[in-house]
Amino acid sequence: MSDEKSITVIKNIGLLLTGRIEAPMADGDCVVCTDGKITAIGYEKDLDTEGASVTVDAKGVTLAPGLIDSHVHPVVGDYTPRQQQLHWIDSTLNGGVTTMISAGEVHMPGRPKDVVGLKAMAIAAQRWYENFRPSGMKVLAGAPVIEHGMEEHDFKELADAGVKYLGEVGLGSVKDGKTANQMVSWARKYGIQSTIHTGGPSIPGSGLIDADMVLETGTDVVGHINGGHSALPDDQIVCLCENCTQGLEIVHNGNERAALLTLNTARELDKLDQVILGTDGPAGSGVQPLGILRMVAMLSSLGNVDAATAFCFANGNTARQRDLDVGLLEVGMSADFVLMDQAQHAPGKDILESVQLGNLPGVGMTIIDGKVTSFRSRNTPPAQRLPEVV
Numbered sequence: 076m077s078d079e080k081s082i083t084v085i086k087n088i089g090l091l092l093t094g095r096i097e098a099p100m101a102d103g104d105c106v107v108c109t110d111g112k113i114t115a116i117g118y119e120k121d122l123d124t125e126g127a128s129v130t131v132d133a134k135g136v137t138l139a140p141g142l143i144d145s146h147v148h149p150v151v152g153d154y155t156p157r158q159q160q161l162h163w164i165d166s167t168l169n170g171g172v173t174t175m176i177s178a179g180e181v182h183m184p185g186r187p188k189d190v191v192g193l194k195a196m197a198i199a200a201q202r203w204y205e206n207f208r209p210s211g212m213k214v215l216a217g218a219p220v221i222e223h224g225m226e227e228h229d230f231k232e233l234a235d236a237g238v239k240y241l242g243e244v245g246l247g248s249v250k251d252g253k254t255a256n257q258m259v260s261w262a263r264k265y266g267i268q269s270t271i272h273t274g275g276p277s278i279p280g281s282g283l284i285d286a287d288m289v290l291e292t293g294t295d296v297v298g299h300i301n302g303g304h305s306a307l308p309d310d311q312i313v314c315l316c317e318n319c320t321q322g323l324e325i326v327h328n329g330n331e332r333a334a335l336l337t338l339n340t341a342r343e344l345d346k347l348d349q350v351i352l353g354t355d356g357p358a359g360s361g362v363q364p365l366g367i368l369r370m371v372a373m374l375s376s377l378g379n380v381d382a383a384t385a386f387c388f389a390n391g392n393t394a395r396q397r398d399l400d401v402g403l404l405e406v407g408m409s410a411d412f413v414l415m416d417q418a419q420h421a422p423g424k425d426i427l428e429s430v431q432l433g434n435l436p437g438v439g440m441t442i443i444d445g446k447v448t449s450f451r452s453r454n455t456p457p458a459q460r461l462p463e464v465v
């Protein structure tokens with residue numbers, strides 16, 4: 076190994092989005108990354124850009140922290156048995172997402188439900204996605220679904236082995252708030268985050284989780300508050316927004332009217348910083364490679380949120396709620412970006428107005444840990460301008 080630093084310079088950026096909901100845009104036209112981390116943000120003329128191993132000419136497009144899908148159900152590699160689909164993660168990278176968080180590897184055929192088996196699978200899933208990133212995507216997986224019979228030492232053992240997330244509470248045999256709360260508390264004690272399946276049953280065999288159960292369980296994230304697919308009645312969604320102090324997760328695979336209710340309620344409560352986005356894919360409605368971009372455009376347009384703020388739901392808010400080192404344009408964070416521009420022939424005076432009119436942007440490049448992971452998206456509408464490696 077040489078001790079040469081790996082430097083990536085991205086210059087001629089037209090607009091910097093930060094992921095910080097209190098200041099979603101920043102001044103500057105250049106970002107410098109060293110060994111996979113952001114080391115400088117500003118104007119090229121003021122920055123040290125010497126010795127770059129990779130230089131990207133952004134050609135005036137917008138740079139944002141890579142998008143985060145807070146709710147996916149991966150199984151193994153870039154294959155999902157749920158809809159018999161290959162390369163769904165690569166397709167999602169082409170939708171601007173650079174980090175995915177597993178809400179449980181529940182589509183594994185023959186998924187073990189005994190305590191030893193579920194722990195073994197969670198640890199193995201954490202390993203196989205740590206060891207293999209499909210197309211460069213960071214897949215934070217290994218999320219066990221709690222089952223009756225688990226004890227405190229099981230959560231310690233999982234945490235010691237590197238497990239950081241629980242799968243959705245409610246997808247296993249634990250359906251009562253008291254037991255779920257006990258297990259979520261043990262998980263939290265050892266540094267494992269938790270989420271819950273909010274709403275009606277997803278597929279035959281799963282069950283209803285109502286607001287009382289969500290509140291009693293007290294997970295770190297209210298998983299798909301807008302249902303996956305069936306949403307809770309409005310008064311229960313409002314109650315969750317009022318009473319929960321952590322992530323309010325809206326998913327593509329849920330009820331869109333309930334998504335807007337959540338957004339509007341969170342805004343009234345001055346809790347927009349708690350709104351985070353996921354797809355819940357792969358699921359009954361399939362894989363949604365552009366799901367996060369579609370949520371941003373939908374919430375911005377129908378929810379009347381400026382687009383720069385709406386992008387924060389898809390990166391910085393999730394990073395903060397879930398304690399990640401990605402998703403924010405700040406020195407020291409991982410150099411994970413999406414470069415995008417207004418789509419060709421999409422109305423609007425610029426990318427932000429175009430998104431607020433409900434249009435998707437065109438993705439031109441993704442970068443993960445300072446390395447280019449994709450070029451012009453094969454999934455989004457074509458962008459007006461495309462960044463280039465020079």
Ligand SMILES: [Zn+2]
Pocket residue numbers: 243271272273277298299303
């Ligand atoms: Zn669910």
